[in-house]
Amino acid sequence: MRVAFAGTPDFAAVALQAIVLAGHEVRLVLTQPDRPAGRGMTLQPSAVKRLAVERGIEVFQPLTLKDAVARARIAAELPDVMVVAAYGLILPQAVLDIPRFGCINIHASLLPRWRGAAPIQRALLAGDRETGVCIMRMESGLDTGPVLLRRACAIEPGDTSAALHDRLASLGARLVVEALAELPMPASAQATEGVTYAAKLGKAEALIDWSKSAQDLDRQIRAFNPFPGAQARLGGQTVKLWHAVPVGGSGENGRILSVDRNIIVVACGEGALAVSELQRAGGKRLGVRQFLAGHALKAGDRFDVAA
Numbered sequence: 001m002r003v004a005f006a007g008t009p010d011f012a013a014v015a016l017q018a019i020v021l022a023g024h025e026v027r028l029v030l031t032q033p034d035r036p037a038g039r040g041m042t043l044q045p046s047a048v049k050r051l052a053v054e055r056g057i058e059v060f061q062p063l064t065l066k067d068a069v070a071r072a073r074i075a076a077e078l079p080d081v082m083v084v085a086a087y088g089l090i091l092p093q094a095v096l097d098i099p100r101f102g103c104i105n106i107h108a109s110l111l112p113r114w115r116g117a118a119p120i121q122r123a124l125l126a127g128d129r130e131t132g133v134c135i136m137r138m139e140s141g142l143d144t145g146p147v148l149l150r151r152a153c154a155i156e157p158g159d160t161s162a163a164l165h166d167r168l169a170s171l172g173a174r175l176v177v178e179a180l181a182e183l184p185m186p187a188s189a190q191a192t193e194g195v196t197y198a199a200k201l202g203k204a205e206a207l208i209d210w211s212k213s214a215q216d217l218d219r220q221i222r223a224f225n226p227f228p229g230a231q232a233r234l235g236g237q238t239v240k241l242w243h244a245v246p247v248g249g250s251g252e253n254g255r256i257l258s259v260d261r262n263i264i265v266v267a268c269g270e271g272a273l274a275v276s277e278l279q280r281a282g283g284k285r286l287g288v289r290q291f292l293a294g295h296a297l298k299a300g301d302r303f304d305v306a307a
């Protein structure tokens with residue numbers, strides 16, 4: 001296949017690598033423009049761009065695909081198919097119509113559940129027991145196209161977004177290679193029932209509300225790991241919580257019930273949360289023992305709660 005590839009983060013880079021190793025001719029890689037990052041806010045290429053450069057594949061980083069120049073650049077490569085994975089730009093119909101076999105998308109959910117930008121995190125927040133990957137033929141609607149291949153993946157009790165991301169990225173890479181080998185192939189329309197939308201994560205969602213149950217907060221901490229990190233307030237300062245498990249216990253919301261060298265147990269709206277990894281603003285992620293060495297906490301102290 002002559003392939004045009006559009007993607008930006010690590011999730012997409014895993015798929016691009018698999019497509020190249022499968023022997024397909026990747027003629028052009030589209031990815032988001034370099035963005036400032038790090039302490040010095042220097043421009044950094046995307047994971048997909050770094051891989052494309054290593055592989056000697058031409059990179060195209062348009063700000064939009066709505067103009068004729070961008071469309072002409074893609075069409076000039078005469079792609080059989082365009083593979084899209086977490087690209088970050090909307091593909092207008094004129095672009096969808098360019099490849100001989102259309103555009104296919106690697107989506108990290110079992111469609112029609114969790115259409116949209118943050119399916120991995122939303123599945124964790126909702127307490128779903130499984131998710132998966134769909135290879136979908138793209139059309140103008142938001143993740144509404146018919147599905148060529150789908151594969152389920154169990155969500156384990158301790159899964160974070162990072163762990164689930166890596167499993168789904170590998171699964172998506174395998175499935176898209178399978179789909180490319182079978183094109184053109186039949187697709188099944190998505191069900192009209194069970195549609196949910198995975199909205200982009202908002203910063204306000206990262207803030208811990210101690211009136212929620214320990215089960216809910218456990219899911220929130222795992223869903224926001226690694227980005228942006230679930231945030232609590234302690235003495236007016238932000239503390240990120242990276243690892244915790246629900247345990248028995250009761251008390252005033254946000255009140256620390258016990259402290260030892262391994263865990264800090266905090267009362268929630270229902271049950272309690274045993275926190276084992278924290279991070280002060282500007283500091284490093286630390287286990288409780290190391291955290292307490294610089295930040296004394298004791299039973300009876302309380303995390304800040306909303307008035």
